[in-house]
Amino acid sequence: MRSFFWAITIFSVAMRLTLVLFTDLGVDEAYYWTYLHPVSISYFDHPLMVAIWQWISSTIFQCETEWVLRWTFFMTGTVNVLLCYQVSSRITDPNSARWITIAYQASPYFSLLTGAMVLPDGPLIFFIWIFLYAFVLIYQTDQLKNSFFLIGLSLGLGFLSKYQMVFFTLGFFVYSLIYKRIWWTQCTFYLNALIIVASLVPVIIWNLDHEFVQWSFHSRRVNPVGHPLSMEFFGRELAGEVFYQNPILYGLILYAVLFHGAKSVVRRPLKIALLLFSIPLYITGLGFSLFNPTLPHWTGPAFIPLLLIGIPAVFKPHEKVAIGLITTSWILFISFFCLAITELNLGLFSNRLALKNPKYLGKGDITQDMFGWEQLHAKSKDFMKDALLICSSKWWSAQYDYYLSRQENIPFAALGSLSDVHQYGIPPPPALTLPGTKLVYITSSNHYVPYSQYANLESLHCADTLIIPIIRSKDTVRQHYLYIFQ
Structure with a gap:
């Protein structure tokens, strides 16, 4: 015993x-x-x-x-x-x-x-x-x-x-x-x-x-x-x-x-x-x-x-x-x-769920939350060069903060009301419309929130867009959309 x-x-x-x-x-x-x-x-x-x-x-x-x-x-x-x-x-x-x-x-x-x-x-x-x-x-x-x-x-x-x-x-x-x-x-x-x-x-x-x-x-x-x-x-x-x-x-x-x-x-x-x-x-x-x-x-x-x-x-x-x-x-x-652990890394079954809805790729697949973040950083760091701010929607975008903002030493802001952004709203995030500010707005196919939802982004000029695929076992299981604003 x-x-x-x-x-x-x-x-x-x-x-x-x-x-x-x-x-x-x-x-x-x-x-x-x-x-x-x-x-x-x-x-x-x-x-x-x-x-x-x-x-x-x-x-x-x-x-x-x-x-x-x-x-x-x-x-x-x-x-x-x-x-x-x-x-x-x-x-x-x-x-x-x-x-x-x-x-x-x-x-x-x-x-x-x-x-x-x-x-x-x-x-x-x-x-x-x-x-x-x-x-x-x-x-x-x-x-x-x-x-x-x-x-x-x-x-x-x-x-x-x-x-x-x-x-x-x-x-x-x-x-x-x-x-x-x-x-x-x-x-x-x-x-x-x-x-x-x-x-x-x-x-x-x-x-x-x-x-x-x-x-x-x-x-x-x-x-x-x-x-x-x-x-x-x-x-x-x-x-x-x-x-x-x-x-x-x-x-x-x-x-x-x-x-x-x-x-x-x-x-x-x-x-x-x-x-x-x-x-x-x-x-x-x-x-x-x-x-x-x-x-x-x-x-x-x-x-x-x-x-x-x-x-x-x-x-x-x-x-x-x-x-x-x-x-x-x-x-x-x-x-x-x-x-x-197998599903997280190989997606033998969850990849099928991720591919079920091409418009919202990966939606409903909980394994997406703990996979592919270093892959995203490697594919996006050049695109974010010279950015003064990275932003995304709500508190659950904290992974962008940890895996992108932290590693590239770029400030991060979560957009939304205090009940949406939680600790990110204390103190309030920096202004997005400062003259000369270059910022990146990021969202993903499985938790897609269009930037048009935020009036302070709509007033800016979207200069460029990048779509980054996240690959698992040769399948694209989700996509991240990066928008450059001036």
């Missing part, structure tokens, strides 16, 4: 390294790279920790290549595996702890998204594991003094990673009211609270300086008022959660919690605490999706406590079945990963 455990863990590290070293930045990753320029106390979409993670590795290695930006996320993702085993072994037996850790690594969300990619979820999951480790220590010793600093620090820094940490914070205080009222008589408990409140200061200051644009943006995303009930949004959220957590693992965890949770070897007070950390977040995420389009990784952190409850619960009555399902989930995960 130990050999199998270490083999799986080493293989998981190898998979994450493959993603870190050999793939282009995704749309979100390139956008979060912009948080480095400059580093701020908060940003339009999220607090500052995703920028700090990148700053650490880029400062150490003195560059901003893809693997460098992802390095800190990879390292903390590896530490998460060790913390998973440490926490699991303290609440159950060593054998169950190993299988919990194996199951944890079979989740695409925990292995790849938070353990190898530039996303705010990376530091969030890291601080959640530190919080759970400190919480279990406190639960076992019944003393706050040894781990109070870790509790407050992890909750505070987790909040500075992503706002989902508020559910773990509230769960901690509700648990203390139910089971540990004696904590409220201890000074260390209030020091905890003070650390957590102090973590809010950077976010509050930034929002005060920017008219609370961050909080108003997020509130609009989840506000149900004026939105009809949508089973389409709900179904999409549920399907995304199943995919992100691994379909077999998702089913196993929910079955175990619903039908065997009461029999779990995890002691009742600790079980209640884990449910307080997870169920409100899970239900809230699903509830939002009934009225608004949501993203499945919003509820991702809820599956850590559910995993810690569910696997031990189902292990005792159905050990062989549980082992078989966890092993099968790994087979599914490996198959998916190998297929994804």
Whole structure:
């Protein structure tokens, strides 16, 4: 069993390294790279920790290549595996702890998204594991003094990673009211609270300086008022959660919690605490999706406590079945990963999808987002020579910023309203109509936005146009349109 455990863990590290070293930045990753320029106390979409993670590795290695930006996320993702085993072994037996850790690594969300990619979820999951480790220590010793600093620090820094940490914070205080009222008589408990409140200061200051644009943006995303009930949004959220957590693992965890949770070897007070950390977040995420389009990784952190409850619960009555399902989930995960990497580079199946609509070449092919960007740079750098500005539409054009503007040292501007451009609108982009300015507007066939949509470009003279094909396995899978304006 130990050999199998270490083999799986080493293989998981190898998979994450493959993603870190050999793939282009995704749309979100390139956008979060912009948080480095400059580093701020908060940003339009999220607090500052995703920028700090990148700053650490880029400062150490003195560059901003893809693997460098992802390095800190990879390292903390590896530490998460060790913390998973440490926490699991303290609440159950060593054998169950190993299988919990194996199951944890079979989740695409925990292995790849938070353990190898530039996303705010990376530091969030890291601080959640530190919080759970400190919480279990406190639960076992019944003393706050040894781990109070870790509790407050992890909750505070987790909040500075992503706002989902508020559910773990509230769960901690509700648990203390139910089971540990004696904590409220201890000074260390209030020091905890003070650390957590102090973590809010950077976010509050930034929002005060920017008219609370961050909080108003997020509130609009989840506000149900004026939105009809949508089973389409709900179904999409549920399907995304199943995919992100691994379909077999998702089913196993929910079955175990619903039908065997009461029999779990995890002691009742600790079980209640884990449910307080997870169920409100899970239900809230699903509830939002009934009225608004949501993203499945919003509820991702809820599956850590559910995993810690569910696997031990189902292990005792159905050990062989549980082992078989966890092993099968790994087979599914490996198959998916190998297929994804193959498709990304060769497009054996996705090329057909990309070629289906010649007018919008590549539209609907998600593999396009992480392929062909260095190819675009090599083919376009001469065309952009002497340009004073590169611009494109909306925040998801950040890959043009990273792969073209950064490498050619040309300023970049995203066009559109603040809700379209997000952090690119803080501060507002430079003027496009300065006398003598030569600028390049770029768009692609799979996310085509004509420059005629922007009045400030329509008033300029389009001096030249270049169409750049992106080739994969001898097929042109998308095109980029570059327009020179004077």
